Every structure is written in structure tokens, then in C-alpha cells.
Amino acid sequence: MMLFNRQQTQLKTLPHLDWLEAEAIHIMREVAGQCSNPVLLFSGGKDSICMLRIAEKAFRPGRFPFPLMHIDTGHNYKEVTDFRDKRAAELGERLIVRSVEDSMKRGTVVLKHANESRNKHQSVTLLEAIEEFGFDACIGGARRDEEKARAKERIMSFRDEFGQWDPKNQRPELWDLYNARAHKGENIRAFPISNWTELDVWQYIQREGLELPSIYFAHQRPIVRRQGSIVPVTELTPAKAGEQIIDLQVRFRTVGDITCTAPVESDADSVEKIIAETATTTITERGATRLDDQASEAAMEQRKKEGYF
Amino acid sequence: MQLIEDHGLLRFLTCGSVDDGKSTLIGRLLFDSKAILADTLSAIEKTSLKRGMQDVDLSLLTDGLQAEREQGITIDVAYRYFSTGTRKYIIADAPGHEQYTRNMVTAASTANLAIILIDARKGVQPQTRRHSYLAHLVGIPHLVVAVNKMDLVDYSQARFEEIKADYLAFAAQLGIQDVRFIPLSALKGDMVVDRSENLVWYDGDTLMEILEAAPAAHTEHDEPFRFPVQYVCRPQDSTNPELHDYRGFMGRVESGSIKVGDAVTVLPSGRTSIVKAIELGGEPLREAITEQSVTLLLTDEIDISRGDMIVKTDALPTQTKQVDATVCWLAEAPLDRARTYLLRHTTRETKAKVAAIEWRVDINTLERQAAERLQMNDIAQVSFKLAQPLLTDPYVDNRGTGAFIIIDESTNNTVGAGMITKLAA
Structure with a gap:
């Protein structure tokens, strides 16, 4: 009986970041090859910044075969939206911004109360934009390690004409043979970095020397502590009566809508230090920082069924 | 920052049912490799209490979807990640219940090692x-038979040896060559990550040691070069005149x-032509290896489009309008x-019609039977006639x-998976 051993194999294999990058490039090119009008979702966040580098590696010296699009809640950190615009301009690629506030004006998004997080309402604006431009595929930077419901999502994930995801009726996905076919009005969500973890993302940022919005690095910020979370004090999220505002050294692990993104306490002011912190952390990325995902154990699954990314 | 030696990435599959402790094993791997993170754990403790269980149930870490949590079973393929620093996993x-074959074939298609759990x-x-049988059918090169729940048989070496002998007897029938027992x-x-005082008679590797040493490539022999073209890059509209004649053939080296x-x-x-350049993101490379995504440029101006394949001239694939294949049917219809x-x-892509269903295999007895139609699992x-x-x-x-x-064109669903067999002699 033969026993296997890595040392005995002479064949070269790719280091893990190269493998992940090669897989992501392959997926992006499949979307470009199979779909007629795809779009790449770009928020200015770290995952979508990696996605842009992957798109450069996939398609340069040509132009990207898709525009970039951001669904803006109107409640994003200025550092991030400034970065978004700057990066798109540097790449010379077309950036489309569609705003939840416009959906509110149209009456298609109705908030339960003025302070309700607009994060989940991005689904409505996204579906409106898909219809406006006739996109047949949206390429996104979601990762399976972010959240339980994502662990079972396909790399090419089919959505019906209401943008709904049916976790019990997903297309089987075998080998690297992706099926991005959709009828008119239906839509494919493609996730090239499905197999990446938060640590992989940071290692890739380091290796590629990618620039990030400043709020990813440790900085002083006024915050309050609320139910175990650190809540940044902003115009949109003022301190409640009786809460004590303190200046804390923090950084953001995910950046999204201001009303639902919390920073973590950290001194990590460089990518190297963030990698060291990420490798040893005992708290998941969304667990500590996304106030909206904590609502219930099945919160993400529910939102995805409704068309959320 | 000095990074540790990178042994690449290993994809593996766990086979077995909840009863065999499969989800517990995965939970244990994640837990012992320190990847189960504190806040996830606290959520698990709450759920376990709700279900009236006393210990933390590691298997709850791997049940992803709401419906499954309600039913207490896993119903689809889920992917989990951990890293040891030297290797990413x-x-x-794959679940062990009704849609088992379909899900296992799906999960196995990208795996290079399978852990088969036995109670x-x-x-x-x-x-x-x-x-x-399925792991072997889908071509997973390395099998690890994990004899689990040893604590419930008093860590008996005799019991372990008995199971090993039973397994080897039928593995030989299937033609399985590379298998290890733990x-x-x-x-x-x-013996998952840590050795055990209860198993002093076992001097082999722990499961984690086996995973760390397994080859990451899905073959250990040199396969011929295969480069299916995904996309053609022709940046004619560029302001850079040097790019006016640029024709880059983009794809991933399949082998x-x-x-x-x-x-x-x-x-x-x-x-025929000669490789003029190999690029990644516009930067030149000297060489490209299996699984690398690159762009090839050729010395001759040849009309090439998506669906074409670039191969080395000394080793050509078969060009055929008829394929014989082992098929797993995946759809309800x-x-x-x-x-x-x-x-x-x-x-x-090509249109295809079934020419004949040669036989269907009874997955329990492995006997071949005549069949007129195929059901899910x-x-x-099957032999197919192809339009292209x-x-x-x-x-x-x-x-x-x-x-x-x-693919069923009316629904666009993926309804079957095929593995091409050698042309019948």
C-alpha cells in the first residue's frame, strides 16, 4: 500500500495566496465570458479593493469588461467614499453610484423609523439598479467565512427576478465548471473570493501593497460602549443619555453603513500589525463589528433570501 | 513580516453521517486549530442549551442554514476554512442524508483528500x-479512514485492527490504493490534533499531521498541458499604439x-504556433504551472476565441463528437x-443527446443494472452524441x-455531472 507524502511529490504547486488569486481570476473571466452585461460591486472596502486588483490581473492590459457600481446608503464614512472615487479614477474605469436615498425619495424604500439602519435596504436599490442597467450578473466580494449562511452559497449564485436566493434550491457546482446562465430578468451573483478568509485578504493586501481607506488602521475616535460593542459617536449615531463618550484607539475591520459598523479596539496601525492581530484574534469579523448581523442567528440568511448580497 | 513556509492549500472532504460524528470532527478540527472564535462559541452555547443538551455541541458549528438547524440535519454542501500557518485548508x-450521492459528488469534485468516518x-x-466508492469514482487520490468514537470501545486496538481488515478487503475490490487508517x-x-494517552498503542500520525503532509496537487504525475481559452484580450481602443496588435489569450492552466x-x-x-509571452496582469512570466491563471501570447496571428484550447503540440487531447461517461444525475426531474x-x-458548450444508457450502478451492492431513465442520485x-x-x-x-x-436549457439548472471514460476498446 502506497503512503502519500508531500515531500515525495516533485510537482510544483502554488502557494496559497497564488492559488486563491488564480481561482478568483478564473471566476471573473468566466463571468466575463458567460455573461453579456456584468457589473462589479465596489464599495471602497477592503474586500472590494482586493477584487479590483484581481480584475486588473485578470484583464489588463485591456479595460475591465464591466463597470464598477456602489450602492450608497448615504451613511458611509467619507474616507471610504472618497477612496472609492479616487481608486475608480486611478484605474480609469467607469463607476456607477446608486443611492438608497434616491429609493427613499421614490418611495420604494420606506424606513420604519428615521434612525433605522439603511443597510438592509440596499437590496432594493441594488435590484432597481440591476433593472435600470439590465445587468445579468453582479460580481461581489462576499466570502464564505464571513457568516454561517454564506458558507453554503455557491460561487455563481442564482437569483430569481425578485432577487431572491433559495438556499434549498441552489445549482450544484462541480469542479471549476461554473454555470452562470440566467433567463432575462434573472440574475447571477458571482463571488470570486468565496474561498478567502479575513486573514487571506490581509495577507493579499500586504503582498500586493494595496492602499486602503485610513479608517482600517488604528486611530483615535470618540466612542461609547454599548451592550458589549464599541459604537462610534457620529452625527448619525450620537451618544445616548447617560453614556460616557471616550476617545479610544480603534480600527474598523469592516466598513459599511455608519449606523451598523462598529470598530474594534486596536493599536494596529500597519498591515503587518493587522495580520498579526487577525491571526490570533478570538472574535470573528462580523461578530464584533456588524451590529445588524447580531439581530438573530439567522439574520443574514433572511436578508439574502430577500435579495441582499 | 517573515512568513512561515507556505505548503499551499489542501481541499478535503469529510464523508459520513451525523451519527458517525462527522460534524463533531470538523468542529474539533476548527476548535483545536483555534479557528473557532470566541463569539461564535458563545452563540453555540446558547443554542445547545436551547436544545436541551449539556455539553457544547461542536457539530452545531457546521450546520449553516436555518432550515437545517430546525431539522437537526445537514442538507447541503458547506465549506469551512482553517489555517495552520503553514497550510490553508x-x-x-457533504451531508449524509437523502440527497447524499449528489452532494457528495459535488463536494468530492474539488477535493484532493477524503476523510471517511467509521463509528x-x-x-x-x-x-x-x-x-x-464515490470518493474513488470522483478520483480523490487520497483516502483517510478515521475510526471514530474509540472512547466508546475502550480504545480497543483489536477493534481497530478488525475494522481495518474489513475495510481493506473491500477497498481492494474497488481498486483503492492509497488509504490510511487512524x-x-x-x-x-x-488523535485529531493532539496525541492521546488513551491510544498509546497507535504510533502513526495524528489526523492533523496527515493533513499537513498530504500532497496539495490532485495528481502526482505530470499531465499534458491543457489551456482552455476563457476570454480574448484585444485592447485596440487603447491610446497605447503598442497594444494595437495585442492578442492575449486568457485562461487557467487546467493541467x-x-x-x-x-x-x-x-x-x-x-x-500551430510558439508561445511568445506569458503574462499575469500585464507583467511577464517565464512559465505557468497547473491551476495558474495567465494570459498567453503567440508568435502567429491566429483567430482564437473562447472555447478553443491551447495545448502542447506533442500531446494532443481527443477531439470527438461522441463521449462515453460515468454520469451522476443531480436533478429532481x-x-x-x-x-x-x-x-x-x-x-x-455543446448540445448533446443521449445515445445509450449502458448501465446504472446500484450504489449499495455496486451491481450494474439495465436502465431506461435516470433519477436523482x-x-x-451513458454515451452522448454531440453537436460540436x-x-x-x-x-x-x-x-x-x-x-x-x-445543463437543462429550459431551467438553466445544472442537472448532471459527467466523467469521461476511456474509449471502449
Whole structure:
């Protein structure tokens, strides 16, 4: 009986970041090859910044075969939206911004109360934009390690004409043979970095020397502590009566809508230090920082069924 | 920052049912490798209490979806990640219930190693045989038989040896060559990551040591170069005049390797040329190896489009309008012999009709039976007539050019998976 051993194999294999990058490039090119009008979702966040580098590696010296699009809640950190615009301009690629506030004006998004997080309402604006431009595929930077419901999502994930995801009726996905076919009005969500973890993302940022919005690095910020979370004090999220505002050294692990993104306490002011912190952390990325995902154990699954990314 | 040696990425599959402790084993791997993070754990503790269980149930970490949590079973393939610092792992967790064959074939298609769980009290079961057959069928090169729940058989070496002998007897029938055995208790953590005082008679590697040492490539032999073209880059509209004649053929090396200067043939046209340059993101490379995504430039101006394949001239695949394949049917709707399906192979697509269903295999007895139609989870030998030629190798020689999926054009669903067999002699 033969026993296997890595040392005995002479064949070269790719280091893990190269493998992940090669897989992501392959997926992006499949979307470009199979779909007629795809779009790449770009928020200015770290995952979508990696996605842009992957798109450069996939398609340069040509132009990207898709525009970039951001669904803006109107409640994003200025550092991030400034970065978004700057990066798109540097790449010379077309950036489309569609705003939840416009959906509110149209009456298609109705908030339960003025302070309700607009994060989940991005689904409505996204579906409106898909219809406006006739996109047949949206390429996104979601990762399976972010959240339980994502662990079972396909790399090419089919959505019906209401943008709904049916976790019990997903297309089987075998080998690297992706099926991005959709009828008119239906839509494919493609996730090239499905197999990446938060640590992989940071290692890739380091290796590629990618620039990030400043709020990813440790900085002083006024915050309050609320139910175990650190809540940044902003115009949109003022301190409640009786809460004590303190200046804390923090950084953001995910950046999204201001009303639902919390920073973590950290001194990590460089990518190297963030990698060291990420490798040893005992708290998941969304667990500590996304106030909206904590609502219930099945919160993400529910939102995805409704068309959320 | 000095990074530790990188042994790449290993994708593996866990086969077994909840009863065998599969989810517990995965939970244990994640837990012991410190990847189960504090806040996830606290959520798990709450749920366990709600379900009236006393200990933390590691298996709850791997049940992803709401419906499954309600039913207490896993119903789809889920992917999990952990890293040891030297290697990154992707676990495909295939469930053990009704849609088992379909899900296991899906999970196995990207795995290079399979862990087959056996409950030490029950020994080799019909499902062990089924798991092993499917893992072997889908071409997973390395099998690890994990005899779990050793704590419930008093860590008996005799029991372990008995199960090992039983397994080897039928593994030989299946033609399985590379298999290792390990006694463990996922619940207690014996021999998963840490050695165990309870298993002093076992001097082999722990499960984690086996995973760390397993080859990451899905083959250990040099396969011929296969480069299906995904996309053609022609940046004519660029303001850079140097790019006006640029024709980059973009794709992923499915197998083998290629260097600048190598002689290549473009199929199906048969035109030959020389590799002028290999690029990644516009930067030159000297060589590209298996699984690398690159752009190839050729010395001759040849019309090439998506679906064509660039290969080395000295090793051509078979160009054929008929394929014989082992098929796993994946859809609720049975295979309809009267219908035309779409077959997707590498970056090519062709319409296809069933010419014959040679036999269907009874997954429990492995006997071959005559069949007129195929239901979900059936495994069968099928021959297809194709509208357009495919460029194929037998699946046993080359996963990348031996595999295809079957698509139902009316729903666009993926309804079948095929593995091309050697042409009948």
C-alpha cells in the first residue's frame, strides 16, 4: 500500500495566496465570458479593493469588461467614499453610484423609523439598479467565512427576478465548471473570493501593497460602549443619555453603513500589525463589528433570501 | 513580516453521517486549530442549551442554514476554512442524508483528500462502502479512514485492527490504493490534533499531521498541458499604439505547464504556433504551472476565441463528437432520453443527446443494472452524441479535461455531472 507524502511529490504547486488569486481570476473571466452585461460591486472596502486588483490581473492590459457600481446608503464614512472615487479614477474605469436615498425619495424604500439602519435596504436599490442597467450578473466580494449562511452559497449564485436566493434550491457546482446562465430578468451573483478568509485578504493586501481607506488602521475616535460593542459617536449615531463618550484607539475591520459598523479596539496601525492581530484574534469579523448581523442567528440568511448580497 | 513556509492549500472532504460524528470532527478540527472564535462559541452555547443538551455541541458549528438547524440535519454542501500557518485548508462538508450521492459528488469534485468516518462500534457499514466508492469514482487520490468514537470501545486496538481488515478487503475490490487508517475520538479530541494517552498503542500520525503532509496537487504525475481559452484580450481602443496588435489569450492552466518558446497547437482548428509571452496582469512570466491563471501570447496571428484550447503540440487531447461517461444525475426531474441537453466542458458548450444508457450502478451492492431513465442520485454509464466536438482526455488521466456538467436549457439548472471514460476498446 502506497503512503502519500508531500515531500515525495516533485510537482510544483502554488502557494496559497497564488492559488486563491488564480481561482478568483478564473471566476471573473468566466463571468466575463458567460455573461453579456456584468457589473462589479465596489464599495471602497477592503474586500472590494482586493477584487479590483484581481480584475486588473485578470484583464489588463485591456479595460475591465464591466463597470464598477456602489450602492450608497448615504451613511458611509467619507474616507471610504472618497477612496472609492479616487481608486475608480486611478484605474480609469467607469463607476456607477446608486443611492438608497434616491429609493427613499421614490418611495420604494420606506424606513420604519428615521434612525433605522439603511443597510438592509440596499437590496432594493441594488435590484432597481440591476433593472435600470439590465445587468445579468453582479460580481461581489462576499466570502464564505464571513457568516454561517454564506458558507453554503455557491460561487455563481442564482437569483430569481425578485432577487431572491433559495438556499434549498441552489445549482450544484462541480469542479471549476461554473454555470452562470440566467433567463432575462434573472440574475447571477458571482463571488470570486468565496474561498478567502479575513486573514487571506490581509495577507493579499500586504503582498500586493494595496492602499486602503485610513479608517482600517488604528486611530483615535470618540466612542461609547454599548451592550458589549464599541459604537462610534457620529452625527448619525450620537451618544445616548447617560453614556460616557471616550476617545479610544480603534480600527474598523469592516466598513459599511455608519449606523451598523462598529470598530474594534486596536493599536494596529500597519498591515503587518493587522495580520498579526487577525491571526490570533478570538472574535470573528462580523461578530464584533456588524451590529445588524447580531439581530438573530439567522439574520443574514433572511436578508439574502430577500435579495441582499 | 517573515512568513512561515507556505505548503499551499489542501481541499478535503469529510464523508459520513451525523451519527458517525462527522460534524463533531470538523468542529474539533476548527476548535483545536483555534479557528473557532470566541463569539461564535458563545452563540453555540446558547443554542445547545436551547436544545436541551449539556455539553457544547461542536457539530452545531457546521450546520449553516436555518432550515437545517430546525431539522437537526445537514442538507447541503458547506465549506469551512482553517489555517495552520503553514497550510490553508478548505473542508467540504457533504451531508449524509437523502440527497447524499449528489452532494457528495459535488463536494468530492474539488477535493484532493477524503476523510471517511467509521463509528468504531458499528464498523464498516454499507454507507462506508458507498462513500469509498464515490470518493474513488470522483478520483480523490487520497483516502483517510478515521475510526471514530474509540472512547466508546475502550480504545480497543483489536477493534481497530478488525475494522481495518474489513475495510481493506473491500477497498481492494474497488481498486483503492492509497488509504490510511487512524483511530480517534473527535468528541474527546484524541488523535485529531493532539496525541492521546488513551491510544498509546497507535504510533502513526495524528489526523492533523496527515493533513499537513498530504500532497496539495490532485495528481502526482505530470499531465499534458491543457489551456482552455476563457476570454480574448484585444485592447485596440487603447491610446497605447503598442497594444494595437495585442492578442492575449486568457485562461487557467487546467493541467501541465508551459514555458515561453514552447510549441503549441490550437484546437479545434489545429493551427500551430510558439508561445511568445506569458503574462499575469500585464507583467511577464517565464512559465505557468497547473491551476495558474495567465494570459498567453503567440508568435502567429491566429483567430482564437473562447472555447478553443491551447495545448502542447506533442500531446494532443481527443477531439470527438461522441463521449462515453460515468454520469451522476443531480436533478429532481429525471434524465429524459428524448430531450436535448447542453453539455459544458472546459470553456466549451455543446448540445448533446443521449445515445445509450449502458448501465446504472446500484450504489449499495455496486451491481450494474439495465436502465431506461435516470433519477436523482443515480450513477450510470451513458454515451452522448454531440453537436460540436469536445477536446477531451479520460477523467482518470485528467480531471480538468475529463469532466463536464449537463445543463437543462429550459431551467438553466445544472442537472448532471459527467466523467469521461476511456474509449471502449
